[in-house]
Amino acid sequence: MIVNFTTVAIVAMVCWALGTLLSILARRTPALKIPAFVLSLGGSLFMAAFIAFYWSILDRPPLRTLGETRLWYAALIPLVGFLVEYRWKIEWLKYYCMALAAFFLCINLLHPEVFDKTLMPALQSPWFIPHVIVYLVGYVLLAASSVTALHNVYLQLRHKGNDNGESVSHYLALLGFVLLSFGLIFGALWAKEAWGHYWTWDPKETWAFLSWLAYLGYLHAWRYKIDRSKLQWYLALSFVVLLVCWFGVNYLPSAANSVHTYSQS
Amino acid sequence: MVVVPRRLFQPPWEFREAALFTAVAVFAGFAFQYAASGQGVALPHLPFNAIALALFAVFVLSVGLGFKNNPMVKWFGGIPLGLCLIFAIALLSLIGGVVPQEAIKPGSLSALLGINQIFSSWPFALAILLFLANLGLSLSWKLVPFKLKNLQFILFHAGFWIALSCAIFGTPDLQRLVMKVDEGQESNLGYSMESETPQKLPFSVFLHNFSLEEYPPQLFLYDPQSGQPLEELTKTTTLVHKGVKASWKNVDVEVLDFLPYALPGKNGVPEPADHKAGISFAKVKISSGSAQREEWITTGSPMVDTKDAQVGALYLGIRAGTPKAFRSEVTVHDDNGQQTMATLEVNHPINFTDWKLYQMGYDQKAGRWSQFSLIELIRDPWLPAVYLGFFMIMAGNILFFWNGIKRTEGAS
Numbered sequence: 001m002i003v004n005f006t007t008v009a010i011v012a013m014v015c016w017a018l019g020t021l022l023s024i025l026a027r028r029t030p031a032l033k034i035p036a037f038v039l040s041l042g043g044s045l046f047m048a049a050f051i052a053f054y055w056s057i058l059d060r061p062p063l064r065t066l067g068e069t070r071l072w073y074a075a076l077i078p079l080v081g082f083l084v085e086y087r088w089k090i091e092w093l094k095y096y097c098m099a100l101a102a103f104f105l106c107i108n109l110l111h112p113e114v115f116d117k118t119l120m121p122a123l124q125s126p127w128f129i130p131h132v133i134v135y136l137v138g139y140v141l142l143a144a145s146s147v148t149a150l151h152n153v154y155l156q157l158r159h160k161g162n163d164n165g166e167s168v169s170h171y172l173a174l175l176g177f178v179l180l181s182f183g184l185i186f187g188a189l190w191a192k193e194a195w196g197h198y199w200t201w202d203p204k205e206t207w208a209f210l211s212w213l214a215y216l217g218y219l220h221a222w223r224y225k226i227d228r229s230k231l232q233w234y235l236a237l238s239f240v241v242l243l244v245c246w247f248g249v250n251y252l253p254s255a256a257n258s259v260h261t262y263s264q265s
Numbered sequence: 266m267v268v269v270p271r272r273l274f275q276p277p278w279e280f281r282e283a284a285l286f287t288a289v290a291v292f293a294g295f296a297f298q299y300a301a302s303g304q305g306v307a308l309p310h311l312p313f314n315a316i317a318l319a320l321f322a323v324f325v326l327s328v329g330l331g332f333k334n335n336p337m338v339k340w341f342g343g344i345p346l347g348l349c350l351i352f353a354i355a356l357l358s359l360i361g362g363v364v365p366q367e368a369i370k371p372g373s374l375s376a377l378l379g380i381n382q383i384f385s386s387w388p389f390a391l392a393i394l395l396f397l398a399n400l401g402l403s404l405s406w407k408l409v410p411f412k413l414k415n416l417q418f419i420l421f422h423a424g425f426w427i428a429l430s431c432a433i434f435g436t437p438d439l440q441r442l443v444m445k446v447d448e449g450q451e452s453n454l455g456y457s458m459e460s461e462t463p464q465k466l467p468f469s470v471f472l473h474n475f476s477l478e479e480y481p482p483q484l485f486l487y488d489p490q491s492g493q494p495l496e497e498l499t500k501t502t503t504l505v506h507k508g509v510k511a512s513w514k515n516v517d518v519e520v521l522d523f524l525p526y527a528l529p530g531k532n533g534v535p536e537p538a539d540h541k542a543g544i545s546f547a548k549v550k551i552s553s554g555s556a557q558r559e560e561w562i563t564t565g566s567p568m569v570d571t572k573d574a575q576v577g578a579l580y581l582g583i584r585a586g587t588p589k590a591f592r593s594e595v596t597v598h599d600d601n602g603q604q605t606m607a608t609l610e611v612n613h614p615i616n617f618t619d620w621k622l623y624q625m626g627y628d629q630k631a632g633r634w635s636q637f638s639l640i641e642l643i644r645d646p647w648l649p650a651v652y653l654g655f656f657m658i659m660a661g662n663i664l665f666f667w668n669g670i671k672r673t674e675g676a677s
Contacts, residue, residue, distance in 0.1 A: 210358050
């Protein structure tokens with residue numbers, strides 16, 4: 001199993017690295033554009049194929065542990081980069097996205113998880129896949145939004161104008177917020193079926209609520225026409241709250257009472 | 266032109282006033298909590314909480330519509346105060362997300378300030394109430410006169426108002442009880458977290474049968490000194506089935522035969538048995554260095570001893586798998602002659618009158634042989650209102666998503 005993962009991860013990272021190299025060269029030689037895109041996309045397709053394969057041998061969706069969710073991020077984040085390039089003609093985001101994907105794969109390579117087929121009864125529900133997938137895609141978009149915002153901050157510090165970049169970070173945050181809301185409500189509806197109540201201020205729920213509030217605050221500040229360039233800082237930092245919610249919660253003192261810790265100790 | 270900076274409290278009010286107001290409110294909340302010796306907010310039950318909420322809603326809406334142009338009211342329903350209150354709620358939630366929310370020694374500073382139960386504390390309640398007022402005012406201005414282009418705003422904000430207010434005001438009416446029923450017995454008593462005296466329910470539950478399904482047992486090699494299992498060379502865990510192989514440093518194991526349900530037989534060879542009484546046996550071939558041998562090992566049960574195989578200073582064992590599913594076959598009936606037969610399972614609760622019944626637990630020491638089932642009984646009369654809010658938020662979000670996409674297309 002792990003041997004396979006190592007191979008796939010390395011192949012995917014090589015694809016992204018070569019894709020990056022070729023697309024930088026493509027600035028001078030436009031003919032390289034297509035092979036560059038095929039290679040970069042290929043990295044994500046390898047990951048997607050690995051997830052499908054992993055799913056079939058696990059007999060359950062590989063969405064239970066943090067390591068398993070990182071596989072999905074690695075496959076999906078570069079796709080957001082490609083979409084933004086296609087939609088807004090912004091090229092640089094995909095490099096950050098591929099680097100982030102490679103970073104997630106490295107975490108998994110350095111900390112291989114125990115291969116475990118079991119799925120506790122609480123997770124055996126039709127809500128499992130929609131709840132987690134909606135959150136995954138939401139986090140992916142917000143990660144991309146935060147990376148864009150950081151890039152915008154960097155450009156500001158070098159006194160370069162960048163309206164397009166600010167609208168990209170904004171719309172990625174908007175889409176991410178919509179998905180966070182769905183994830184939160186799907187989670188509440190599922191909790192009612194599985195644990196009896198839709199909201200119990202479990203630490204994971206509290207942090208999910210906090211992340212949602214952070215982006216709710218951003219959208220209102222944006223609406224109120226607060227200086228957009230200052231809001232790039234806010235967006236870049238909001239992702240920190242999401243990161244705590246995603247895997248930081250397990251390390252907090254409050255996690256002792258959480259029903260949401262599915263990763264192995 | 267010389268721009269003169271606006272002084273604090275000089276109209277029109279904005280962020281500084283909002284931040285100050287919010288800070289004072291949160292501080293007053295903590296002061297209340299301290300003055301009440303750490304006692305949280307006690308809300309009334311139905312119908313009084315519903316009346317209070319309806320009066321509050323009518324008050325907010327009429328102030329919003331009646332004093333639409335008053336600068337103070339405008340400020341109170343504006344984004345600056347809304348943002349400051351969101352920030353305050355986030356900050357209080359942050360306390361709840363970091364500090365464990367559990368009973369602590371009364372009289373300590375955390376207990377007096379309600380830090381350990383922040384979500385039922387005065388500062389939190391006050392922040393939520395002010396937030397509902399702020400949200401309600403902004404909503405009233407978009408509601409009247411109604412315009413279709415405000416639909417997304419109305420659905421999202423009204424949905425949030427309804428879900429939040431009903432969830433909070435409805436808390437006292439939420440009943441969560443736990444019932445323990447023995448196999449072949451009936452019960453109508455539920456225990457709450459707060460008290461040891463059971464509550465009599467308007468219905469009874471008869472437990473026909475409790476059953477538990479397990480994943481296959483796990484194979485592991487452990488050190489009897491530390492009790493810790495050793496990591497397999499593949500860094501995986503092996504679920505036992507016939508033909509499976511596992512390797513550790515210097516030790517290779519192959520499962521030659523696997524009987525999921527069996528009992529000890531003659532000459533140490535187990536014999537297949539029925540599901541209810543049987544336990545798992547595995548015949549393993551252990552190769553360590555040049556030595557090789559075959560042996561039967563078993564998970565054991567409350568009735569039969571566990572048997573592991575010794576491998577030098579280590580032991581090889583199999584342990585019952587983790588629960589895959591557990592279910593209770595029950596009949597629920599009340600005095601009015603209403604009766605339902607159903608199977609309760611995790612994620613598959615059943616409805617009976619206005620109660621919901623959940624499979625909660627069992628005797629964990631006995632595992633598969635548990636003689637009783639724990640059933641959770643929940644009644645929440647406010648649930649439909651909260652769900653209405655949820656669905657409005659989702660509908661508003663779909664429109665938000667759609668409008669967001671459309672606007673980008675227009676912009677580019």
